[in-house]
Amino acid sequence: xxxxxxxxxxxxxxxxxxxxxxxxxxxxxxxxxxxxxxxxxxxxxxxxxxxxxxxxxxxxxxxxxxxxxxxxxxxxxxxxxxxxxxxxxxxxxxxxxxxxxxxxxxxxxxxxxxxxxxxxxxxxxxxxxxxxxxxxxxxxxxxxxxxxxxxxxxxxxxxxxxxxxxxxxxxxxxxxxxxxxxxxxxxxxxxxxxxxxxxxxxxxxxxxxxxxxxxxxxxx
Amino acid sequence: xxxxxxxxxxxxxxxxxxxxxxxxxxxxxxxxxxxxxxxxxxxxxxxxxxxxxxxxxxxxxxxxxxxxxxxxxxxxxxxxxxxxxxxxxxxxxxxxxxxxxxxxxxxxxxxxxx
Numbered sequence: 001x002x003x004x005x006x007x008x009x010x011x012x013x014x015x016x017x018x019x020x021x022x023x024x025x026x027x028x029x030x031x032x033x034x035x036x037x038x039x040x041x042x043x044x045x046x047x048x049x050x051x052x053x054x055x056x057x058x059x060x061x062x063x064x065x066x067x068x069x070x071x072x073x074x075x076x077x078x079x080x081x082x083x084x085x086x087x088x089x090x091x092x093x094x095x096x097x098x099x100x101x102x103x104x105x106x107x108x109x110x111x112x113x114x115x116x117x118x119x120x121x122x123x124x125x126x127x128x129x130x131x132x133x134x135x136x137x138x139x140x141x142x143x144x145x146x147x148x149x150x151x152x153x154x155x156x157x158x159x160x161x162x163x164x165x166x167x168x169x170x171x172x173x174x175x176x177x178x179x180x181x182x183x184x185x186x187x188x189x190x191x192x193x194x195x196x197x198x199x200x201x202x203x204x205x206x207x208x209x210x211x212x213x214x215x216x217x218x219x220x
Numbered sequence: 221x222x223x224x225x226x227x228x229x230x231x232x233x234x235x236x237x238x239x240x241x242x243x244x245x246x247x248x249x250x251x252x253x254x255x256x257x258x259x260x261x262x263x264x265x266x267x268x269x270x271x272x273x274x275x276x277x278x279x280x281x282x283x284x285x286x287x288x289x290x291x292x293x294x295x296x297x298x299x300x301x302x303x304x305x306x307x308x309x310x311x312x313x314x315x316x317x318x319x320x321x322x323x324x325x326x327x328x329x330x331x332x333x334x
Contacts, residue, residue, distance in 0.1 A: 037320045054257070058253065059254070061288075065244065066242060066244065070318050070320045073288075073289035073292050073293050076292060102323075103324065104324045105324050178254060199282065
């Protein structure tokens with residue numbers, strides 16, 4: 001019995017040494033700036049799949065709210081973007097974002113760049129190449145950044161895992177494509193430090209994170 | 221020793237169900253809002269409106285308050301449908317619950333009250 005316990009303790013110790021990148025080190029600027037309000041920018045879509053933009057734009061608010069942030073309603077923001085002809089986020093990504101702070105009260109703006117979207121009929125898998133960049137509207141600094149390739153296996157339903165933010169919502173009337181976008185958001189934003197309304201706000205600096213550049217496979 | 225293990229397991233089991241995993245209850249809001257965004261028909265509007273009602277009526281998440289944006293979106297939708305007073309009161313509720321929305325939602329309120 002003692003040996004088993006010793007073995008278990010050893011495994012725990014080793015496991016905790018293996019991965020030592022934390023939210024606090026990887027995303028230190030998040031903890032300095034402590035943004036509370038996030039504006040979701042219309043996604044930059046570099047693929048031929050036109051609908052991808054809509055899939056991501058409408059599905060980003062929920063995971064950010066569940067992370068404890070105040071998210072400017074994408075519905076209401078879109079009316080402003082359209083009336084100001086500001087629908088193309090490419091125009092803003094490398095420029096000052098202070099205007100978005102003034103108009104929307106946003107501390108940070110979340111850009112997404114969809115680089116590739118492909119669906120393989122074999123195994124019913126959707127593969128998304130995407131980058132997420134959260135930029136401060138105050139300092140222009142990049143606060144959070146992850147990019148990579150995620151394959152979503154739409155043939156298999158996933159159980160509840162740590163990445164399973166999507167388990168809280170009911171998927172009834174939507175296609176695999178929108179589910180794939182939601183899965184992708186949950187996977188990537190899992191590493192985002194918690195916001196003001198989360199009970200873990202300011203206490204999650206030691207949580208381990210995945211690589212900023214990721215390659216993963218998840219189930220629907 | 222065995223007793224200790226049982227106790228440890230018991231504590232783990234209890235702690236895992238002590239608090240809800242999510243901050244808010246969203247019901248079918250995600251689907252309803254996506255369908256409305258995609259296709260603004262009387263039917264999708266009705267579904268979204270029903271979804272707002274559910275979210276506003278009962279919250280089972282750990283915060284026990286309505287999630288960001290729900291009052292604002294419902295209010296905005298009502299104003300667009302000509303229900304100005306009802307809509308304005310919801311926009312104001314959003315600001316009350318989330319003061320950080322004052323900059324944006326406050327401006328909309330002012331424009332409508334003009």
